[in-house]
Amino acid sequence: MCKRIVMLATAAALLMISGPAAGKLKVVATLSDLGSVAELVGGEDVEVTVLCPGPMDPHYLPAKPSLARKLSRADLLIYNGLELEIGWLPLLIAKARNPQVRPGGRGELDCAQAVVTGLLEVPIGSVDRSQGDIHPLGNPHYTLDPRRVVEVAALMAERMAMLDSEHADGYYDRADAFAREVAARLPRWLELAGQAARYPVIVYHRHWTYLADWTGLNIIDEIEHRPGIAPSPRHVRDVIAKGRALGEVIVVSAQWDYQDAVNEVAQRIDCPAVVLPGQTGALAGSDDYFAFIDMICTRLATAAAELGDGR
Numbered sequence: 672m673c674k675r676i677v678m679l680a681t682a683a684a685l686l687m688i689s690g691p692a693a694g695k696l697k698v699v700a701t702l703s704d705l706g707s708v709a710e711l712v713g714g715e716d717v718e719v720t721v722l723c724p725g726p727m728d729p730h731y732l733p734a735k736p737s738l739a740r741k742l743s744r745a746d747l748l749i750y751n752g753l754e755l756e757i758g759w760l761p762l763l764i765a766k767a768r769n770p771q772v773r774p775g776g777r778g779e780l781d782c783a784q785a786v787v788t789g790l791l792e793v794p795i796g797s798v799d800r801s802q803g804d805i806h807p808l809g810n811p812h813y814t815l816d817p818r819r820v821v822e823v824a825a826l827m828a829e830r831m832a833m834l835d836s837e838h839a840d841g842y843y844d845r846a847d848a849f850a851r852e853v854a855a856r857l858p859r860w861l862e863l864a865g866q867a868a869r870y871p872v873i874v875y876h877r878h879w880t881y882l883a884d885w886t887g888l889n890i891i892d893e894i895e896h897r898p899g900i901a902p903s904p905r906h907v908r909d910v911i912a913k914g915r916a917l918g919e920v921i922v923v924s925a926q927w928d929y930q931d932a933v934n935e936v937a938q939r940i941d942c943p944a945v946v947l948p949g950q951t952g953a954l955a956g957s958d959d960y961f962a963f964i965d966m967i968c969t970r971l972a973t974a975a976a977e978l979g980d981g982r
């Protein structure tokens with residue numbers, strides 16, 4: 672009898688070591704891009720919750736108590752880093768009281784660490800955040816580059832395998848499959864986005880820097896004065912003057928950007944304005960990461976065709 676109790680206790684301890692106690696690994700992702708990739712890498716072994724839904728700008732998510740409750744039960748927190756979530760994630764982590772996902776915890780994963788290809792617009796020297804710049808550590812929007820997201824997927828698999836060793840092979844296999852799918856789709860994506868790369872592009876926010884890095888898109892200016900700072904009338908006039916001087920340009924924004932300013936610039940230049948999903952699920956039809964990049968590239972090609980038709 673006594674021996675049987677010992678065996679049961681040993682079996683229970685082994686279960687706790689090899690994987691999450693209640694079956695699936697509970698993953699919380701801040702951005703929907705990261706959530707979609709976590710679902711693709713985690714497959715049936717994970718249950719993914721996204722804190723910032725697709726239509727909402729992750730720079731400005733309200734730190735609601737309901738989000739802290741989601742975090743309190745998480746085995747793994749996956750976040751973008753580079754202070755993109757600085758306005759709300761530290762608050763949620765503090766409220767969640769879950770040591771697993773606190774900085775340095777086994778279940779805390781800063782995906783920016785995965786981006787070995789390199790980060791862009793990293794400032795040299797100190798940055799004064801009091802001026803309102805919301806990209807103080809460099810441009811944080813690396814999920815707009817599928818090549819860098821392949822690196823992120825590999826890091827996710829590694830951490831999921833560490834937390835749930837029983838299903839390690841599945842995590843690594845699915846991360847490999849994700850990389851193969853990106854490689855298979857890249858030529859078509861480049862063909863589509865490349866059509867827009869023939870024209871100068873004006874963006875609202877510096878959200879598309881990594882998109883430009885892999886597609887060759889030629890971004891010449893931003894409507895925002897600085898990242899996160901609303902455009903002044905003078906700055907808008909300067910951007911319009913620059914666009915008019917160049918003639919054929921495309922104005923690119925995310926659906927959550929200030930569309931009055933976007934439309935004013937496009938109308939006064941007399942050029943196409945293309946609205947892109949800011950993250951996965953931001954617009955209907957961009958429901959997973961592949962559909963998201965598909966939509967971006969297709970819409971850019973459509974805007975380029977509009978210019979090519981000789982408007």
Ligand SMILES: [Zn+2]
Nearest residue numbers: 806877878898
């Ligand atoms: Zn930003």
